[in-house]
Amino acid sequence: LSEIYPRNLMRKTAKMGGLPSPSEFVKLVNSSASQGDIQIDHVEVIAPIYEKWPPDSHTRIFLDSSNKTDEPVYAREVLSNFLSRAWRHHATDAEIDQKLALFAKIRPKCDDFQEAMVEVLATVLSSPKFLYLVPPGRAKRSGKSGDGNRLAAWELATRLSVFLWCSTPDDELLELSARGRLNDRDVLVSQVKRMLADPRSRRFSRHFVRQWLGMQLLDFLQVDRKAFRQFNPSLKEAMQEEPIAFFDEVLKHNHSVLDFIHADYTMTNERLARHYGLKDVYGNDFRRVELDSTHRRGGLLTQAGLLAMNSDGK
Structure with missing residues (x-):
């Protein structure tokens, strides 16, 4: 079968953008080793395709909070959580305030809270703090006791996750780094074994081999x-x-x-x-x-x- 990419033509076009996300496309590929031909009479799609709604990918960003009706407070909670994960360090008040100011500017142009917040989160993902690994020596320290160790632990968690998963640290790595335990040799070895056993480590194998062998x-x-x-x-x-x-x-x-x-x-x-x-x-x-x-x-x-x-x- 040829690859088919029908898009949802009835999708609402928002004020802030036009095209649907890749998740809204359907891809049909004939992966049969026998190369058999299939004739399709019709296709029926039953939605939602998630076991629950909203899915976990949504609730990890838009947290369940008692402050949902208070937009400024809830926006701070969402940004604090997202910034810390995306930028791989504890988000500072100055960083959060900067994004809150952008949210306040965009909010009147959007239909709802989530539409405005998505635009703000997009700026987080386009920041060099997300796209690049910042050397520990360049990270800003508050000067408080123990701050340097905390930053070093977050940096170690980041390097491990980027190296083995090509992704950001998961909750277990973040918790261990926050408690300062990731620098313990036994804990570190245990985490490396856990990460290698995770399906996400296949990304490391793919990228390493392609670069190593010039694939x-x-x-x-x-x-x-x-x-x-x-x-x-x-x-x-x-x-x-x-x-x-x-x-x-x-x-x-x-x-x-x-x-x-x-x-x-x-x-x-x-x-x-x-x-x-x-x-x-x-x-x-x-x-x-x-x-x-x-x-x-x-x-x-x-x-x-x-x-x-x-x-x-x-």
């Missing part, structure tokens, strides 16, 4: 389809994913680094297994497959994606 070469590879008729987008996608899945396997299970040179297993899905001549592998998910002595696909050097990206595609 962008495969993105731009043009293959002669007349010479290699079996090559198609699903095979190319599997080739791109294989080294990432292999690195993730070595990392998560603490395998020997020598496995990158030679291993008696590989990571594959159905499409790539068919290309390798491996049997009894089904589905799109990558999994570990043991290799016998006749297969030479163990390790990184003989993986299809790395071989292909260093060729001319002919």
Whole structure:
């Protein structure tokens, strides 16, 4: 199937903006390894798609508070919580007051509280304090006792989460940093293990492998389809994913680094297994497959994606 992106044409256009968010698009992709064709007669969408409303992603920003009817007070609560998480340090009164002033200016132009607040929060996410890691020496300190240690702990939590999750610290990291426990070696090791076991650590594997191996070469590879008729987008996608899945396997299970040179297993899905001549592998998910002595696909050097990206595609 071709990718289909129908948008909600009946969506209300707000005063502050026009286009819908990516979450309002529907994407249909044929991911079948057999490349079967499907004819669709009609599609029925039942909403809401969330188990509860408002969803957790909404309530994490617009907190449940007894001050919801008092907009200035509630705005301060929302901004204090959001600023601290987005900018990865305890938001100061000056920072909050600056955003409150912007909220007060925008509020008359908007239909409701949330519409105005979303515009203010967008400025938080466009700030260098969100986009970049500020070295601890440049952070402003209030001069109070213990403040330096607190900032150092927040910085450690930030670096851990950006490094392993490509995201902001979660509640557990923030709590440990606020209590000053993250600098304890045993606690730090425990948190690293927890973060590596989290699905979000896959982001680290993806970014690291793509930079380490220069996988962008495969993105731009043009293959002669007349010479290699079996090559198609699903095979190319599997080739791109294989080294990432292999690195993730070595990392998560603490395998020997020598496995990158030679291993008696590989990571594959159905499409790539068919290309390798491996049997009894089904589905799109990558999994570990043991290799016998006749297969030479163990390790990184003989993986299809790395071989292909260093060729001319002919």
